[in-house]
Amino acid sequence: MNHDETAERMAPDELDYLRVERGLWSWLTTTDHKRVGILFLISTTIALFLGGMYAMLLRAELVQPARDLFDAAQYNRIFTLHGVIMVFLFMIPAIPSGFGNFLLPIMIGAKDVAFPRLNLASWYIYLFGAVWIFVSLFGGGIDTGWTFYTPYSTTSPSAVLPATIGVFIVGFASITTGLNLIVTVHTMRTKGMRWHDMPLFVWSIYATSVIQILATPVLAMAILLVAVDKALTIGIFDPAVGGDPVLFQHLFWFYSHPAVYIMILPAMAVISEIVCTFSRKNPASYRAIAYSSIGIAFTGFLAWGHHMFVAGIATIDAAIFGVLSMFVALFSAIKVFTWVATLYRGSIRFDTPLFYFFGFLFLFVFGGMTGVAVATQSLDVHWHDTYFVVAHFHFIMVGGTISAFLGALHYWLPKMFGRMYNEKAGFFGATAVFIGFFLTFFPQFLLGNAGMPRRYYSYPEQYQPLNMLSTGGAWLLGIAILFSVVNLLVALKWGRKASANPWNSRGYEWTTRSPPPKHNFVGTPVFNRGCYEYALNEDEADARVTTR
Amino acid sequence: MRASPLAEHFADLRTQRHALQFGMWLFLVTEVLMFGALFVLWATYYQNHAVDFRAAAQHNSLWRGSLNTYILVTSSFTAGIAVWAVQHDRSKLAMKLLGATFALGVIFLVIKATEYAGHFEHGIFPGRHYRFEELMTQGAVLFFSIYFVLTGLHVVHLLIGLGVLLWMMRNLRRRRFTAEYHAGLELGTMYWSLVDIIWLVIWPLLYLVR
Numbered sequence: 001m002n003h004d005e006t007a008e009r010m011a012p013d014e015l016d017y018l019r020v021e022r023g024l025w026s027w028l029t030t031t032d033h034k035r036v037g038i039l040f041l042i043s044t045t046i047a048l049f050l051g052g053m054y055a056m057l058l059r060a061e062l063v064q065p066a067r068d069l070f071d072a073a074q075y076n077r078i079f080t081l082h083g084v085i086m087v088f089l090f091m092i093p094a095i096p097s098g099f100g101n102f103l104l105p106i107m108i109g110a111k112d113v114a115f116p117r118l119n120l121a122s123w124y125i126y127l128f129g130a131v132w133i134f135v136s137l138f139g140g141g142i143d144t145g146w147t148f149y150t151p152y153s154t155t156s157p158s159a160v161l162p163a164t165i166g167v168f169i170v171g172f173a174s175i176t177t178g179l180n181l182i183v184t185v186h187t188m189r190t191k192g193m194r195w196h197d198m199p200l201f202v203w204s205i206y207a208t209s210v211i212q213i214l215a216t217p218v219l220a221m222a223i224l225l226v227a228v229d230k231a232l233t234i235g236i237f238d239p240a241v242g243g244d245p246v247l248f249q250h251l252f253w254f255y256s257h258p259a260v261y262i263m264i265l266p267a268m269a270v271i272s273e274i275v276c277t278f279s280r281k282n283p284a285s286y287r288a289i290a291y292s293s294i295g296i297a298f299t300g301f302l303a304w305g306h307h308m309f310v311a312g313i314a315t316i317d318a319a320i321f322g323v324l325s326m327f328v329a330l331f332s333a334i335k336v337f338t339w340v341a342t343l344y345r346g347s348i349r350f351d352t353p354l355f356y357f358f359g360f361l362f363l364f365v366f367g368g369m370t371g372v373a374v375a376t377q378s379l380d381v382h383w384h385d386t387y388f389v390v391a392h393f394h395f396i397m398v399g400g401t402i403s404a405f406l407g408a409l410h411y412w413l414p415k416m417f418g419r420m421y422n423e424k425a426g427f428f429g430a431t432a433v434f435i436g437f438f439l440t441f442f443p444q445f446l447l448g449n450a451g452m453p454r455r456y457y458s459y460p461e462q463y464q465p466l467n468m469l470s471t472g473g474a475w476l477l478g479i480a481i482l483f484s485v486v487n488l489l490v491a492l493k494w495g496r497k498a499s500a501n502p503w504n505s506r507g508y509e510w511t512t513r514s515p516p517p518k519h520n521f522v523g524t525p526v527f528n529r530g531c532y533e534y535a536l537n538e539d540e541a542d543a544r545v546t547t548r
Numbered sequence: 549m550r551a552s553p554l555a556e557h558f559a560d561l562r563t564q565r566h567a568l569q570f571g572m573w574l575f576l577v578t579e580v581l582m583f584g585a586l587f588v589l590w591a592t593y594y595q596n597h598a599v600d601f602r603a604a605a606q607h608n609s610l611w612r613g614s615l616n617t618y619i620l621v622t623s624s625f626t627a628g629i630a631v632w633a634v635q636h637d638r639s640k641l642a643m644k645l646l647g648a649t650f651a652l653g654v655i656f657l658v659i660k661a662t663e664y665a666g667h668f669e670h671g672i673f674p675g676r677h678y679r680f681e682e683l684m685t686q687g688a689v690l691f692f693s694i695y696f697v698l699t700g701l702h703v704v705h706l707l708i709g710l711g712v713l714l715w716m717m718r719n720l721r722r723r724r725f726t727a728e729y730h731a732g733l734e735l736g737t738m739y740w741s742l743v744d745i746i747w748l749v750i751w752p753l754l755y756l757v758r
Contacts (some may be wrong), residue, residue, distance in 0.1 A: 105690065110557070111556070111557040112557040113557075114567045114571060115567075115571060116555075116557060175578055179571060179574045179575060179578075180571075183567050183570050183576060185572045186570060187566055187567040187570065188557075188558075188559075188561055188563070188567070213574055213577065213578050214577070214578075214581060216578070217578045217579070217581035217582035217584075217585070218581055218582070218584070218585045220582055221583075221585035221586060222585065225589075225697070228674070228697065232608075232674060232675065232677075233676045233677070234674045234675030234676065234693045234696075234697070235675040235676050235693065236675065236690070236693050236694070236697070238675075238676075241675060241676065241686055241689050241690065241693075242593070242596075242597065242686030242687060242689060242690045243593075243690065244592065244593070244596075247589065247593075251585055251588070251589070254585075329591060374652075455708070485743055519557075522733050524559075
């Protein structure tokens with residue numbers, strides 16, 4: 001294979017981005033998008049484990065029906081912190097600010113993002129927001145649920161003020177990443193690269209970025225009002241002074257529904273790349289996947305009222321929101337069918353990233369279909385605030401996004417660090433994650449349908465067997481994720497050195513060295529072939545990638 | 549010879565300028581959405597408390613609000629002409645115009661301060677601290693809560709804008725803006741225009757609805 005030669009041609013004679021400067025200070029002051037991406041990956045993975053720890057605590061409480069470890073007040077704080085840390089410190093930033101930052105410029109043949117210093121700033125903004133959330137944590141935490149519903153959030157004695165300030169600040173990290181990546185895609189594509197030449201990963205990250213800049217400011221305002229109200233007791237959502245607490249819900253969910261698409265679109269970005277590489281095929285329909293990303297972003301803004309079916313909104317409004325919510329499923333389904341069609345008659349390579357895709361496929365479809373189910377107002381009246389909804393969104397967020405996140409870590413580890421992980425351990429981890437996940441969350445569909453409410457620390461006796469199963473599954477899931485991440489960390493130090501393109505992918509990021517040099521390529525790369533063009537033979541495919 | 553303002557990751561100055569302007573437009577969109585949420589808040593509460601809102605707005609100083617509108621619009625004008633001046637190599641004029649913009653912004657703040665003082669004198673405070681005897685309806689309390697949040701946030705943005713103006717004047721003095729390339733100036737004045745435009749929505753919502 002000529003891949004290493006191609007990589008040398010595209011980026012000769014330079015130290016890679018990891019070795020060109022060394023020491024902590026060079027990392028803390030970096031403007032290299034690759035290093036910023038890695039900084040985000042480290043921070044968000046730490047957040048994943050912290051949020052996961054809270055999950056293990058609450059699952060431990062739920063093994064037995066009665067109160068054993070925590071009382072109601074403590075339990076409320078545990079699930080709230082689980083939600084806040086997971087949503088704002090992991091799910092939103094992990095793939096866009098981690099992998100998006102690292103890969104997007106390379107995939108479009110650029111030297112960096114449009115605003116490298118702003119990129120570094122976005123990491124510090126994230127950290128600053130995280131600090132405020134920790135201040136809240138050490139101040140006793142919050143018990144409002146991650147949704148901060150008023151009037152409880154503005155009157156709760158818990159540490160709401162630092163938590164809301166933290167969420168407000170972290171939102172700006174999200175906005176700046178989105179802004180940076182949008183401008184990068186518009187202005188820094190390499191010579192000859194039109195929109196329809198871009199890798200599908202870029203389309204999905206672009207759609208994510210659009211949601212980030214349009215939706216997050218509304219959350220900023222909603223959460224700022226809660227913070228101001230808590231600090232100055234203004235009462236803007238307080239019924240006693242004429243305020244409307246449901247108005248908070250509208251403002252909150254106007255962001256938080258599109259937010260879930262910020263969480264899934266980057267996962268879909270990863271999946272598109274993995275599917276094509278591991279079936280050695282171009283996508284069954286490039287436009288279907290590209291445009292459906294935009295479709296998801298657009299329709300995602302129309303659906304927020306489905307979180308408020310029982311909040312007192314008019315039945316007709318609820319029905320409209322329900323129907324609009326289902327449109328998103330159309331676009332998600334288009335992607336799922338296109339990915340599967342891509343696999344068909346492909347030359348399948350069974351490695352860990354593909355196993356994460358298989359897990360994703362099954363779990364995301366399950367989660368998505370139950371999403372259509374809860375979008376049906378008449379059914380949601382029964383399921384709202386039960387474990388059915390909890391299972392639905394965890395199927396998507398964990399079964400979907402976290403599977404893709406782990407798959408991405410395995411897929412791009414060789415590119416990022418020039419090392420290959422142990423494949424057997426990777427396979428074992430992927431399987432354990434899937435089994436652990438299913439055992440944790442499938443019982444929750446049954447529990448919710450049987451009527452078990454969410455956010456309760458105790459429950460009637462008859463729910464115990466399924467709860468025990470769920471907690472057992474959670475232990476397996478936690479250990480499996482830890483195991484997989486440790487496998488990757490081991491590879492960083494002791495893994496086999498990876499070649500430029502160990503997966504034999506036609507993706508553009510694989511045409512440069514592993515790890516890439518500081519400016520990704522030398523000069524301006526010119527890609528005279530598509531990034532999924534497997535019909536060409538190896539030599540021809542390599543020859544068509546040049547630099548000037 | 550002065551170093552080129554071209555950053556190493558951009559292909560050329562034209563692309564750099566285009567990217568910076570596009571980035572600023574996107575940022576302004578986020579600001580509009582953020583204030584937009586507050587406008588939605590106003591509109592929703594107005595629906596239920598129209599009469600009270602109108603009555604409460606009577607106690608806002610119409611002449612001060614309108615004068616402030618005039619001041620901000622003029623300041624946007626002076627900022628815009630400053631860009632024209634730099635494009636035509638008239639840096640001294642540009643400096644005077646930016647100075648005028650800054651001064652107008654400060655005058656706005658002074659007038660705002662007198663407004664707030666007037667309100668506090670009457671016992672008009674946000675939310676639960678409200679104690680204006682003459683008008684004690686729920687709608688009035690809500691109106692003034694929104695008034696203080698909206699104008700308070702606007703003042704924060706105006707203060708940032710003043711900082712941006714100082715930064716631009718400093719760069720202008722150090723000859724960082726040339727007729728060929730002055731993207732920083734364009735971006736800063738765009739931000740100032742946003743401060744003006746937000747006020748143009750605040751003014752009718754809080755002063756003209758009476």
